[in-house]
Amino acid sequence: MIIAGLKARPVRTTVSILAVALEVILILVVVGLTSGISDETGRRTEGVGADILLQPPNSSLFLALSNTTMPIVLRERLRELPGIKAIAPVQTLVNSSAGLEIIYGIEPDTFNAVSNGFIWHKGRLFNAPDEVVVDDIYAKAKGVTVRDTVELVNHKFKVSGVVEHGKGARLFISLKTAQEMTGQTGKASLFFIKLTDPDRVQTAIAEIKGLLEGYGVIPLREYARLMMSNSMPALDAFISSVVFIALCIGVLVIFLSMYTTITERTREIGILRSLGASRKFIVTLIFQESAAICLAGALIGIGSSFLIARSIMAVFPTLTILITPDWITRAVIFAVLSGIIGSLYPSLKAAKQDPVEALAYE
Amino acid sequence: MKTLLETAGLRKIYAAGKIQIEALRGVDLRIREGELVAIMGPSGCGKSTLMHVLGAMTKPTAGKVVIDGQEVSGMGDNELTRIRRDKIGFVFQKFNLLPTLTARANIDIARYIHGNGVRSNGHDEHLSEILQLLMIENMMGRKPSELSGGEQQRVAIARAVANQPAILLADEPTGSLDSKNSEIVLNMFRELNHKFKQTVILVTHNPELAAFTDRLIEMRDGVIVGDNDSFSWDTVGEIRGQTDEFPFFEVQK
Numbered sequence: 001m002i003i004a005g006l007k008a009r010p011v012r013t014t015v016s017i018l019a020v021a022l023e024v025i026l027i028l029v030v031v032g033l034t035s036g037i038s039d040e041t042g043r044r045t046e047g048v049g050a051d052i053l054l055q056p057p058n059s060s061l062f063l064a065l066s067n068t069t070m071p072i073v074l075r076e077r078l079r080e081l082p083g084i085k086a087i088a089p090v091q092t093l094v095n096s097s098a099g100l101e102i103i104y105g106i107e108p109d110t111f112n113a114v115s116n117g118f119i120w121h122k123g124r125l126f127n128a129p130d131e132v133v134v135d136d137i138y139a140k141a142k143g144v145t146v147r148d149t150v151e152l153v154n155h156k157f158k159v160s161g162v163v164e165h166g167k168g169a170r171l172f173i174s175l176k177t178a179q180e181m182t183g184q185t186g187k188a189s190l191f192f193i194k195l196t197d198p199d200r201v202q203t204a205i206a207e208i209k210g211l212l213e214g215y216g217v218i219p220l221r222e223y224a225r226l227m228m229s230n231s232m233p234a235l236d237a238f239i240s241s242v243v244f245i246a247l248c249i250g251v252l253v254i255f256l257s258m259y260t261t262i263t264e265r266t267r268e269i270g271i272l273r274s275l276g277a278s279r280k281f282i283v284t285l286i287f288q289e290s291a292a293i294c295l296a297g298a299l300i301g302i303g304s305s306f307l308i309a310r311s312i313m314a315v316f317p318t319l320t321i322l323i324t325p326d327w328i329t330r331a332v333i334f335a336v337l338s339g340i341i342g343s344l345y346p347s348l349k350a351a352k353q354d355p356v357e358a359l360a361y362e
Numbered sequence: 363m364k365t366l367l368e369t370a371g372l373r374k375i376y377a378a379g380k381i382q383i384e385a386l387r388g389v390d391l392r393i394r395e396g397e398l399v400a401i402m403g404p405s406g407c408g409k410s411t412l413m414h415v416l417g418a419m420t421k422p423t424a425g426k427v428v429i430d431g432q433e434v435s436g437m438g439d440n441e442l443t444r445i446r447r448d449k450i451g452f453v454f455q456k457f458n459l460l461p462t463l464t465a466r467a468n469i470d471i472a473r474y475i476h477g478n479g480v481r482s483n484g485h486d487e488h489l490s491e492i493l494q495l496l497m498i499e500n501m502m503g504r505k506p507s508e509l510s511g512g513e514q515q516r517v518a519i520a521r522a523v524a525n526q527p528a529i530l531l532a533d534e535p536t537g538s539l540d541s542k543n544s545e546i547v548l549n550m551f552r553e554l555n556h557k558f559k560q561t562v563i564l565v566t567h568n569p570e571l572a573a574f575t576d577r578l579i580e581m582r583d584g585v586i587v588g589d590n591d592s593f594s595w596d597t598v599g600e601i602r603g604q605t606d607e608f609p610f611f612e613v614q615k
Binding site: 008268272276277356 | 414417419420439440443444446447448450452454458459460461462463467471472475476521
């Protein structure tokens with residue numbers, strides 16, 4: 001009866017299923033994109049190889065969103081602390097002309113000391129202010145190679161070399177150029193700190209905090225773990241908003257679908273009641289139809305999400321979309337939840353209908 | 363014979379906005395097991411309301427209704443639903459088959475609600491007999507839209523009796539049929555009554571139906587004004603002289 005009921009109204013059933021699928025896609029792709037970027041950023045930042053990340057007070061963990069800086073001379077004070085092997089100041093820039101790409105302005109010597117140097121695919125390090133080093137993924141995505149020109153933050157740069165990915169950013173320019181472009185001469189967005197003994201991280205952090213009160217000091221491994229986590233506090237509000245909007249779409253569509261269904265099928269409900277169907281039977285029937293729509297929508301949504309994710313990553317290789325089993329489960333739960341909430345009032349309304357009045361409904 | 367249905371002082375008042383309509387104004391009635399009864403009267407006389415009350419579809423405003431030994435007038439929705447499910451079979455003027463289901467599924471849904479389960483062996487035999495009697499065995503795969511009015515009504519009858527209800531209530535069962543199909547359907551009611559001892563109550567405004575029933579109850583303005591049942595002598599005195607327009611029905615004394 002459930003299938004027959006759904007098949008009898010194919011357009012509405014299809015639209016409802018697609019709306020639930022859209023709900024699932026919205027959750028999986030947006031959350032997948034967010035956590036994918038976050039996860040990938042975490043991995044890349046960890047790949048720098050430092051032990052500690054130091055940021056100015058009130059900085060964001062999202063390096064791309066942070067525009068606070070600190071004087072580079074601070075590193076002279078840090079060097080006085082025991083066990084500091086190397087300090088690499090980095091000025092970050094964001095190129096948003098094609099996606100959201102973070103650019104590291106680096107001092108080659110200090111950055112190499114912290115990260116053990118780049119693995120070179122082609123070319124060499126930048127020698128001039130208008131030269132940039134790109135990683136292999138960026139080069140492939142943009143179809144650029146050594147001597148090609150790329151436009152970053154409204155400036156033209158010549159690609160001087162291509163390196164293996166995984167050292168924080170995909171684009172590297174000189175620190176001086178980055179400072180000039182941001183108007184932050186003599187300053188840096190963050191310091192990567194390498195210790196002589198990695199086991200001394202907590203001690204070193206305590207010492208740094210004592211020296212630079214209010215500054216953000218975090219073990220790089222913890223930073224990476226936080227970025228790769230599914231429950232990152234900074235992302236929770238955004239993800240919750242997306243899930244809420246998706247849930248609202250699902251609830252409204254199911255509500256509309258089920259409400260019009262029970263209105264159209266008032267007489268059928270009257271017939272079932274005359275046959276001895278209880279109110280519980282009617283509620284269950286409406287819920288089962290709603291569940292069938294949600295389940296079909298969830299399945300299509302999951303399949304489509306993987307297809308969309310694959311398509312996006314094919315077109316934008318620098319993006320990572322992470323669709324995890326955890327979020328698939330959550331998306332299905334949200335789809336079912338929207339079905340339950342959306343069909344609650346219609347099903348109760350249907351069950352409360354007077355059998356005599358329902359049978360007289362034309 | 364066992365009394366299957368009994369009402370006493372049955373009243374039903376509908377509220378239509380600020381106006382109250384008294385559809386039943388004290389109905390006393392007794393129907394025995396195995397009877398084939400017609401409740402007849404003009405439109406608006408309260409016969410459909412009476413059918414709804416007798417079928418546990420609605421509660422009376424006052425009075426007593428006993429269905430197969432159970433007083434139902436004070437019952438809640440769940441108990442009334444159980445009575446409908448276990449004791450009553452309905453046949454309607456507009457057939458009221460579920461349009462999205464096949465004839466077979468329409469019957470099965472009634473059996474499913476009743477709790478017999480589609481694969482119940484015990485009742486399959488009974489159902490086969492019913493389908494044979496109603497001559498619809500070969501139409502089970504068709505949807506209502508693929509059946510004629512007469513065929514739809516026969517499927518509706520099969521659905522109504524599939525669970526062997528104590529009482530079969532039919533509201534204007536020939537109202538949407540031509541004369542030929544009307545006769546077929548009425549003969550089937552009589553067959554069901556004779557062969558399976560099915561208690562049948564036909565509600566109609568069509569005097570021709572009387573010829574098919576053993577007993578005729580006439581209603582007017584919410585009360586019974588005629589009953590050719592030997593057990594109903596008390597009502598006959600009141601209705602004497604009001605039956606002239608029903609020449610086929612002669613009140614016996």
